[in-house]
Amino acid sequence: MTQVQKVERVAVRFAGDSGDGMQLTGDRFTADTAVVGSDFATLPNYPAEIRAPAGTLNGVSSFQVQFADYDIRTPGELVDVLVAMNPAALKSNLKDLAPGGTIIVDSGDFTNRNLTRVGYTSNPIEDGSLSSYAVHALDLTGAAVAAVTPFGLNRKDASRTKNMYALGLVTWLFSRSPEGTLEFLATKFAKKPHLRDANVAAFNAGYNFGETAELFAVRYEVGPAPLPPGTYRQISGNKAIALGLVAGAVQAKLPLFLGAYPITPASDVLHELSTFKNQGVITFQCEDEIAAIGSALGASYAGSLGTTVTSGPGLALKMETLGLAVMLELPLVVVDVQRAGPSTGMPTKTEQADLLQALYGRHGEAPIPVLAAQSPTDCFAITVEAAKIAVEYRTPVIVLSDGYLANGAEPMLVPSVEDLPAIETNFATEPNGPDGTFLPYLRDAKGARPLAVPGTPGLEHRIGGIEKADRTGNISYDPANHDWMVRQRQAKIDGIAAHIPDVVVDDPSGEARLLVVSWGSSFGPVSGAARRVRRTGRKVAHVHLRHLNPFPANLGEILKSYDKVIVPEMNLGQLAFVLRAKYLVDAESYARVRGLPISITELSGDLMDALDHLEA
Amino acid sequence: MTQVQKVERVAVRFAGDSGDGMQLTGDRFTADTAVVGSDFATLPNYPAEIRAPAGTLNGVSSFQVQFADYDIRTPGELVDVLVAMNPAALKSNLKDLAPGGTIIVDSGDFTNRNLTRVGYTSNPIEDGSLSSYAVHALDLTGAAVAAVTPFGLNRKDASRTKNMYALGLVTWLFSRSPEGTLEFLATKFAKKPHLRDANVAAFNAGYNFGETAELFAVRYEVGPAPLPPGTYRQISGNKAIALGLVAGAVQAKLPLFLGAYPITPASDVLHELSTFKNQGVITFQCEDEIAAIGSALGASYAGSLGTTVTSGPGLALKMETLGLAVMLELPLVVVDVQRAGPSTGMPTKTEQADLLQALYGRHGEAPIPVLAAQSPTDCFAITVEAAKIAVEYRTPVIVLSDGYLANGAEPMLVPSVEDLPAIETNFATEPNGPDGTFLPYLRDAKGARPLAVPGTPGLEHRIGGIEKADRTGNISYDPANHDWMVRQRQAKIDGIAAHIPDVVVDDPSGEARLLVVSWGSSFGPVSGAARRVRRTGRKVAHVHLRHLNPFPANLGEILKSYDKVIVPEMNLGQLAFVLRAKYLVDAESYARVRGLPISITELSGDLMDALDHLEA
Amino acid sequence: MTTTTGLGRVPLSLTPLNRKDYTSDQEVRWCPGCGDFAILAAFQGLMPTLGIKRENTVIVSGIGCSSRFPYYMDVYGMHSIHGRAPAIATGVAIAREDLNVWVVSGDGDALSIGGNHLIHALRRNVNITIMLFNNRIYGLTKGQYSPTSEAGKVTKSTPTGSIDTPFNPLSVALGAEASFVARTVDSDRQHLSEVLTAAVAHRGASLVEIYQNCPIFNDGAFDEVKGAEPGVIPLVHGQPIVFGDKCVVRDADGDLRVADLAEVGVEAAIVHDAHRPDPSLAFALSRLTDQGKIRQAPIGIFRDVDRPAYDDLVRSQVSVPDDRAAALQALLTGPETWTVA
């Protein structure tokens, strides 16, 4: 009998044609991973084209999941097991297979025609070019079709079950119980029993094949990770943002309004929220990004939590209205799910190059708080925090996510509503000025102004984008007043630092001389790299920033206490630039602008070099 | 007889109601100043309202001119002579009168009604409140009306000649010849002889009144300034930009195309260029700023010099298209005449707070060269330089001006076309790739790509905002290619530093320990302040930056060689921020955000304090 | 969904209000003689007659001389940015059914930079009332031609005469599926008030073009149509379209034409029907407006048809759970969970 081997960590990638159901297969496998209790992180990879012709390199769709018996931070770079449903999938994914890794290919699809189409001149299964891997060439399609013969499906539907056959096999390979998938199929195809039965049959056939064929010398088992106890769910970054927006509104006791114009990779937030109508959520698909933020601003003005979500090109279009929001001092949450730029760039690829735009992309002095999520799960917390700052400080807030977080998923300890921060609207209901007048720009201790929502009797007033006199909010061209108001608005935003937590340095030894600073989704790769470096006995400190404006109050001190500061970013050094300017620290940029997460392998190697250099 | 006193420098301000013709009066007086050969600088100040009700504070319009027998840098802060045509003009301008300064008021307008209207409870001419000034209260209106009686004007037209009466008086006061104005009136009213004669009569009456009334103890004379010999003209910043755009196009042998949407204070560039149709200049007033830059980009693509001009809010709207221009690598000149922000801000007031937007306001890595004019005259040279960079490097270029430069005027040595830099288009006409193909992204030594204009046979190709493969320009999602292209685009812009002149430090003693760095229109106040500081025997160095991206190559070295660096700006420290980040120098921001030029008096005082502190 | 009037869900005022209640303390800063004054005066007179609570009115404007309007009304107001008022007002209207939402805009603000937001607000039929102050010029930026200026206009930016064919704002609106389209003039206070009253009563988006004189940069642009009686063609629902000694008839080829009453007889005149589902007649009427210097122009309500208001439809799809916290908890938990002990 095949032996079961315990491993700490495995990365599996399912790759096939867009029509092969790889996303579904991966999702299912991930759900089983969750049941086992391993930690995991996923990374889907869709083709740039909607539907490239079947069997082409452009048409390959893949789903990667890494799972481990400890807490992991990324979906992994190199995969240990690659399931390739056709030659195109093999060709485009092989470069990411770890040396000695396992390949399961559907040999049924490796016809001459299909091979030539993607540029293979000989069959890689046979020509020895894969000899450094453990290759299992199986006619998955043929086996699946055979398994479903009894159910009378047409040829196309029959061969479509091959993904379930593959899933059965991999389920067996990782010593998983088949139950989850069987239940899933029962529900999914409840109304189509013949499809249910066929898929079940294919799945079981795959599973049984593993069990009986003895092709695999070992089965693997990845144990549960010691995660904090509690109820978990799986979540992607975009879903988490949607939930965060709802939670922010609920905590503020405000209706949620989302104005949005579809754009990759942010559209799913709109899609998700548009299914929450029974939660009182209003989604408004607008004519463009300017209308999206404009309507959100209008909704905020009228007493909702106005929000909008977009990606880089859309954020550029929202800048003028953001300036207005700064002047009006109204709450507004703007989410930017970054993608590779500039211009249209590579819409389906990730990047972190909108930071400077978020910080400085407006005319005039128009400061705005900027937060960034570090993981899919954190997309939730950061969005709730953004809502709190927006409402309590009367300010637009920008939340930065990116394509990598947007679609990747990981386990999330289900947040308890009771633990969510309270958000105080403190709407004005009474006059606050002399003679029963209302002073819409009389600031509180935090620098926030009173908000009187339309419909509040006696507090009628006018606001606008022209400079306003302090306190009264009347139009003012007075030079001293302008200087004062510019500084007041800046001070209000700077003051938020007092209410955000200090950063905590991750430096287990307490003796590191090199500090690595990350922000946004680079959290995963950078903390992963720091771990690897430490495993070699070297010392490295890591600070991760979720607050980009203002920075946590203790940041400067921390930066100055290290001999060297390195800032890995998926841009040409935007955070490094800001850190240098603010703290006069020689922060060194480590720039990788490839539309991909920073490589842990590459980074940890480079960090070790830097350390060795530092010691020398 | 009145004595004539030579003075080095005088500032005169004409202030009155919007309808009183103060701009015209000031212009005329400036023209006479030019004839004398004094150096000068002017500053018009229009009301924010189109036509505020007559006689109100909001309706006051003024024109200031400072002239001197040496080269001056600003229109002056405090004025020596204030001509106030009504109580509102007196009230709103008095604060800018130098101690002991001269006031000429039209007492005819100081009726109770007019006084009350602007909040005077007693008549300042009579109540002694002006005792520290030399006040000449004259019934200018009455005298003018009397002078024009023979010409049968109606009451309104007759009293309108009071500005000419005032101009006559001031012309006499500054020992100017009346001829210039007399000629001017003859031309202006050539077709309306009765108006011509009336205005001439009023002007002469004012002049003669000065001569005969002996109210003024002294007449002043400001001699010619030792300007470089040559032919001079008067020019405002906006006019100079218009001329610079035309010159850039002529030098590049390209048609000039301006796409623009009106916005204060940039509209005059559109107005000016629209009068140059007989120079082959095409101006296109668009539906918005996005169309303005879009059409300009289209024109550039089609082989024109595409340009657009706007102010802060408009620049915000152009950002997405600027990103496209970065990807397309097409020439484009974008002029931002900055005004006080954020949002609508104070449209008629000046500011320098769009610098960070210009540098970093785009999503993704989208570097763009940024230049800034230092004076109205420099608006010409900087625009020509921008056109040269745009065309030769195939890149959009942003030129920053501001409201202060836009409307202010000074003498300009008429540039000779022969001395203008050559601009090479080097359009591609032949294939440059293998097998007669055209590689639109095969860069030259400067990093610039070949431009093939539509209509060029054999070089048909496609460009777009999606990331392009190196050399071929085909769509590419390749990670390494993206990283490469991002860096190539950056390197191209950085490389421009090799072709811009080093900055020259203004440090007459060569021993200063304090360096003041300015950019844009702060050149005037900062160099003025440096002079004043030096006059006290203190040492201060001054560096002015016309190139904000990239910086001149020697800048870092210079910054590091001073003990202290101060950066005065009309914003909250934007240049200081960038200098700190780039050079890790503790550049200190000196921020004055009042919608007004930095005060020489205040700055020189503060610099002296800083110096004394440094020495101590 | 029950159709109700535009103000059907706005609370009524318990005490009668008057013009002074609606007048803010800010000094009005238009040029002497500007048509905006007359519109403001009419509006301040009209508001108390609506009988609603003052605090439930919101006016959103863009940028332009006309867009200073909100400052002078003692209600809630937002002077926003150039061209975006319809988008912002859409957010206000969707968020709150109890507000009386107005947009004030100019010909540049609404039709140049803001054209897209305008046509989308109209097609969606958001419950807002849009006043488009058409002075056929950019006032605030001191006199450039606008998208409604007649071709050939000499302005600061067109010293040799403009060459753009102007928009007919009402044709644009009708092409964009507007459910309420009207035109009035600054100088006819009675007509202005009537049209605005009908506009605000219409549930959905109402566009009211107001011919407005700019004495500084485009003086007299509407003198001929305002002054001499036969200039305006008043449209009155259910009435034959006659004016002075003329009327509007349909030609044999189907086009509309102005004819001499004496010649064709009043029976030949078209009877105005503002409630027709098909906008084609309203469109044809809009074309009776001169494109150049305006000498002839129909005024009144061109079209007023019932169609569900966008914001009502939004609200009809949305429901707020009784216990938001519990509902949120369910959402956070999601359909599939697992437990770590």
Next chain:
Amino acid sequence: MTTTTGLGRVPLSLTPLNRKDYTSDQEVRWCPGCGDFAILAAFQGLMPTLGIKRENTVIVSGIGCSSRFPYYMDVYGMHSIHGRAPAIATGVAIAREDLNVWVVSGDGDALSIGGNHLIHALRRNVNITIMLFNNRIYGLTKGQYSPTSEAGKVTKSTPTGSIDTPFNPLSVALGAEASFVARTVDSDRQHLSEVLTAAVAHRGASLVEIYQNCPIFNDGAFDEVKGAEPGVIPLVHGQPIVFGDKCVVRDADGDLRVADLAEVGVEAAIVHDAHRPDPSLAFALSRLTDQGKIRQAPIGIFRDVDRPAYDDLVRSQVSVPDDRAAALQALLTGPETWTVA
């Protein structure tokens, strides 16, 4: 100004060209079965028939599936940004009279984010030809509803059905003073080629709406109108508007209506006149299009009238001095100078 055709100033090719000359080397990347393929094929076939130099054609597109079009044509092409193609193309057309300038856009690109540029290009009458690929959906972003989607449409962003009244692109264009307005369908190559040929021959802005099937996100949206004969109402200039056993007549109240030929007789059918100065009839015809699921829609040229092209007018006001340097020197010197010795 002498009126000429749309291509009147574009140089002719000295050698005959064929479809292959116009086909680029880039792999076409639309989904299998996408209607865009048919349009591309027709276009590649059409271009050589124009007889002009290949290098003098420029295609500017926005963003969307349809906007990938330029990559597949071996002419000059720009794949720009979302919604801005009409503005960019306007710059191209103004700058160069010797180019054949096309805009390719989708229903989202042209009517959602780009609506304003579209209507302004149309009113100005810039000499460009706009192909609006209307699949009534956002394809590239994977299936959200668009401004032409029928109300009630269930999409990713409208799980409970959309509530927006859609635009009728032709009504929008006619409301915006368009001088050439037409509609055709992806599947009728002959009609598509004819209409595009007329569009490009028109000097000024031509808008051609093309019903385009998106098999992935909105399959069969036009099946009923494309398939069964009586679905399309072909408009042919000078011909009575008849289709199948039906025709279009004007009702007593002036509205257009579809009637049974047998009942009313062919004499009652309206004779199509695409050249009428008044756009009202074209507008009325545009309203015969279904607003919901499309079952009935006129196709062909709705309107084709002469009006000076904007870019021609621009050029007519501008002149280039013989000696640019000398002219520049005069400009730099200006009217008033003084000399310092």
